[in-house]
Amino acid sequence: xxxxxxxxxxxxxxLELRISTVSFTIWIKPIKPVDLDEKDNLVIASPSVSxxxxxxRNFIDKIADCASEVSGKKLNIVVLDQNEEIEYLDKSKxxxxxxxxxxxxxxxxxxxxxxxxxxxxxxxxxxSAAQAVAQNPGSNFCNPLFIYGGSGLGKTHLMHAIGNYIxxxxxxxxIKYVTCEQFTNAYISSLLSPSKNKAVxxxxxxxxxxxxxxxxxxxFLSRGKEIQEExxxxxxxxxxxxxxxxxxxxxxxxxxxxxxxxxxxxxxxGVIHDISKPDLETRIAILKKKSQxxxxxxxxxxxxxxxxxxxxNVRELVxxxxxxxxxxxxxxxxMATIEEAKEIFANQKEEIKNELTPEKIINVVCSYxxxxxxxxxxxxxxxxxxxxxxxxxxxxDELLSLPLVNIGKVFGGRDHTTIMHSRDKISSxxxxxxxxxxxxxxxxxxxxxxx
Ligand code: ADP
Ligand code: MG
Numbered sequence: 070x071x072x073x074x075x076x077x078x079x080x081x082x083x084l085e086l087r088i089s090t091v092s093f094t095i096w097i098k099p100i101k102p103v104d105l106d107e108k109d110n111l112v113i114a115s116p117s118v119s120x121x122x123x124x125x126r127n128f129i130d131k132i133a134d135c136a137s138e139v140s141g142k143k144l145n146i147v148v149l150d151q152n153e154e155i156e157y158l159d160k161s162k163x164x165x166x167x168x169x170x171x172x173x174x175x176x177x178x179x180x181x182x183x184x185x186x187x188x189x190x191x192x193x194x195x196x197s198a199a200q201a202v203a204q205n206p207g208s209n210f211c212n213p214l215f216i217y218g219g220s221g222l223g224k225t226h227l228m229h230a231i232g233n234y235i236x237x238x239x240x241x242x243x244i245k246y247v248t249c250e251q252f253t254n255a256y257i258s259s260l261l262s263p264s265k266n267k268a269v270x271x272x273x274x275x276x277x278x279x280x281x282x283x284x285x286x287x288x289f290l291s292r293g294k295e296i297q298e299e300x301x302x303x304x305x306x307x308x309x310x311x312x313x314x315x316x317x318x319x320x321x322x323x324x325x326x327x328x329x330x331x332x333x334x335x336x337x338x339g340v341i342h343d344i345s346k347p348d349l350e351t352r353i354a355i356l357k358k359k360s361q362x363x364x365x366x367x368x369x370x371x372x373x374x375x376x377x378x379x380x381x382n383v384r385e386l387v388x389x390x391x392x393x394x395x396x397x398x399x400x401x402x403x404m405a406t407i408e409e410a411k412e413i414f415a416n417q418k419e420e421i422k423n424e425l426t427p428e429k430i431i432n433v434v435c436s437y438x439x440x441x442x443x444x445x446x447x448x449x450x451x452x453x454x455x456x457x458x459x460x461x462x463x464x465x466d467e468l469l470s471l472p473l474v475n476i477g478k479v480f481g482g483r484d485h486t487t488i489m490h491s492r493d494k495i496s497s498x499x500x501x502x503x504x505x506x507x508x509x510x511x512x513x514x515x516x517x518x519x520x
Contacts, residue, residue: 076139077102077113083135088128090398095437095515096123097132103154111136111144114154117504119438119456121150126439151504175236176246180362181229187358189351192223192344199227199315203234206242206281206313213304213314215336217321218344221384224317227344228283231315235281242280249289252276254500256299277306283315290327297329304332314339352376352386359387365394366403371410378414389413427465427479430516434461437512446481460509462488463495468516 077100085093099120104112113132115121124132125148136144149157155174183203188196195218198211216224228246235244247255255272262268276282282303290300307314318325322333322341347355353376360367371393379386392413397405435442438457445458458480465476466488473485473492480488498505 073102073105076105076111076136079139080132080135083138084128084131087131087135090395092127094395095511096120096128100124101154103149103157105144109142109144110147112147112149112157114149114151114157116151117508118150119508121148123439124148175233177229177232177236178226179233181226182233183230185358185362186223186226186230187347187351187355189347189354191347191351195227195342195344198340198342199231200234202281202313202315203231203238206235206239206244207311211340212311213308213316213336213339215316215318215322215339215341216344217318217341219319219346219381221382222344222346223383224344225285228285228315228317231281231283243278244281244283245276245279246283246285248285249287250500252284252300253289253291253296256296260295273303276303279307279312281313281315282307283317285317287316287318287328288320288325290325292327297327301329301332304335308335346381347383349376349380352380352383355383355386356390359390360394363391363394365390365405366397367394367405368407370407371405374407374410374414425468425516427469427471427476430465430468431461431479433516434464434512437515446479448481459491459495460512462491463509464513464516466492468513 081097084097088097096115099116101114102111103114104110106112115124129146129148133144133146136146151174158174183196183200186192186196195216198214199216201208202211202214216227218224232244232246235242259265259268259272290296304314316336321343322328322336325333353372356367356372356376359365360372367390372390375386375389375393379389393405393409396409396413397403400409402409431442431445434457435445438453440454440457444454445461447454449455462476462480465471465479466473473488476488477483477485495505495509499509500506
């Protein structure tokens, strides 16, 4: 039988021609094919409950039509959200991954692999060190590995690459990747738990029985005495057992005032190295690689044009590539050229003038959730409206920093305490719920890249 990924790829190619580019990018691209069972159920997974609802409401018929055309028989489409997907995989045990990790979803971004990372002068040392860690975690030479460098230069990518590699080749190893904030929050919630001692024990049990611990963005480590102690002891315990520790930060450890001297000393016995800005040649290679992975049709001249203009942040570099590709698509062109590249960069000044407003944020949130602006600013209390309303409030606060009273006015004269409550609710949900985090970040990306 045809491989499900190939089948889904062919379905996507057909869907792309029938659905607007924006909807395709937002709703269809993130879908993951999960299973094609013997009863002709094609099971697919969306990243969130709201995405699932959108798909069921607006795209299910088109997906079913394309699926039937590609497979030559009628397929029944079953859409799962993220949690349902986990349950489904658990029940069916059909996943072809290593036994020790088959119950868990992959915590690492699949595209962040060593293969997908372009190596140049700016990052070759760190790349080799990360590979050495992945191939031989805990060996003396690269332990701990401390990677530092500016935003968007590939630190998180390399940590995930280590994770993906170990998951594939040494699935028996216990490996954990957390941001510094997640580590801190997990510890604080154990301290606040009604059964504190048990919760703290569980926390330690989890973090000190690992083969590999990776903590990202360590510059955010708080100065609080308790968290400093906990971090040090976790780190020390793993280190003394010969387990691997990988840390990332935007600065050299010596420039991190919140990192204790005893941790800095430990780090200097391993490898501390920076990733610097990629040179032109590497930037061009990165753009070519991304075009190939994402199937962006962008010609060489346009690629050089982008690479010459964005020189300090790979995230931004790749963002521009996507914009140029999408602009060509919207115009109905097969291939993006220098024409779109020039347009996108010329629009930049305009974009700054064309500032975000509360109304624009509300419009984007409404079209994302497919609800009306009257509802979002009105009095309805059903969940389908309340959640988008709180997200819109959160985003207006975050992106525009308006006084809460003014935000209240936009939402039908709501009191500033109500606005504060909505904002704080989303902000705390995002810390504990990955779905909310993904959802809000997705909308934020749309907003920040469109205006
Ligand atoms: P950081 O953690 O340093 O802020 P990320 O690892 O999140 O940066 O990288 C930002 C984006 O740039 C990601 O999409 C990543 O895949 C991409 N990227 C960065 N460096 C490279 C590289 N050398 N090759 C390919 N992609 C890269
Ligand atoms: Mg990062």
